[in-house]
Amino acid sequence: MGIILRKGERMEHLINERVKNIEISGIRKFYNLLSKYDDVLSLTIGQPDFQTPQHIKDAAKSALYENKTVYTHNAGLLELRKAASKFVKIKYNLNYNEDEIIVTNGGSEAIDTSLRTILDEGCEVILPCPVYPGYEPIIRLCGAVPVYADVRDSGFKLTPEKIKEKLTSKTRCIILPYPSNPTGAVLTKDELLSIAQIIKDKDVFILSDEIYSELVYDIPHLSIASIESVRNKTIVINGLSKSHSMTGFRIGFIFAPSYITKHALKVHQYNCTCACTISQYAALEALTKGIDDSKYMKTEYKKRRDYVYERLLNMGFEVNKPDGAFYIFPSIKKFNIKSLDFALKLLECKRVAVVPGDAFSSYGEGYIRISYAYSMETLKEALNRIEDFINTQF
Secondary structure, eight states: OOOOOOHHHHTGGGSOHHHHTOOOOHHHHHHHHGGGSSSOEEOOSOOOSSOOOHHHHHHHHHHHHTTOOSOOOTTOOHHHHHHHHHHHHHHHOOOOOGGGEEEESHHHHHHHHHHHHHOOTTOEEEEEESOOTTSHHHHHHTTOEEEEEEOTTTTTOOOHHHHHHHOOTTEEEEEEOOSOTTTOOOOOHHHHHHHHHHHTTSSOEEEEEOTTTTOBOSSOOOOGGGSHHHHTTEEEEEESTTTTTOGGGOOEEEEOOHHHHHHHHHHHHHHHSSOOHHHHHHHHHHHHTTTTTHHHHHHHHHHHHHHHHHHHHHHTOBOOOOOBTTEEOOBOGGGOOOHHHHHHHHHHHHOEEOEETTBTBGGGTTBEEEEOOSOHHHHHHHHHHHHHHHHHHO
């Protein structure tokens, strides 16, 4: 007897092939497995464990009670864009006027809108790998081609040499995701200047994802957009999810020259009209009265980073010390086990969840990602369990 298909299933072949060929993020796939287990210590999601500052929540409540619940300008509240302009000027010496800023529904929509604005069928985008899994699917949905630069032997940093190896006549964009998820790598001033030097005369965009810019520990954050020779071809992505612990507010920003934003605004408009109005008023509070809210969080994350790094070293892991974000990416190659198998075994044996490195492209195989955006108490217990796991299993 043949299989009887429901009507909708019989039509699945009509679904867009590009959509069918992309997958749910490996981070989320593994996170979703946790529901099958009890008492799991999860070090998986990049979700700050700090509460959104009270004054920001109060601003959101005030906006609601004052009936500020209507559409805003497609690009976002003018006063918010002005505040964002002032914020990045003070923090990173970036110069953008309100017409060069779009308020988006989180950094994810900012990335999607930007890439859909600049990519055409068949063009290429250079990505440093291992890399956050949110870029590749959008590139493919645009009909463009991701080109992977292996940065495992350069401290997880994209270098001019690695860019030169991948540049072709089809290259449309280079993505600089620094501070990096999953590695915590940060580019220095000299490293950014050297990249700018080889790109400045080429018709290639730079997408600089700086969502973790407020969480850089030992050197100041520098944006490649502050380098005048490439400012006119750079799109900066930022937002408030990590800096102000506002993940659920979904506020991101595109900063780019007006010849880019005037077209990106069309993509944004037809996608969502505008970002949530209540969230925009909360964001206005965050960027003005809360301009330094991230300082306390950064201090605490740095303590956690140092603790986790030292513990992993003492366990015998090979690991780079992260300079930013709140992730660390130790190698598990010496255990001769696939990253997914390691993570599953750790979950089953010790009820500790980490993200397999292959969630960050095939170049992440042989690593695991640990998020230290968790309390010190959670980190200590989780690392005790990891230590016991490797001592008993390997």
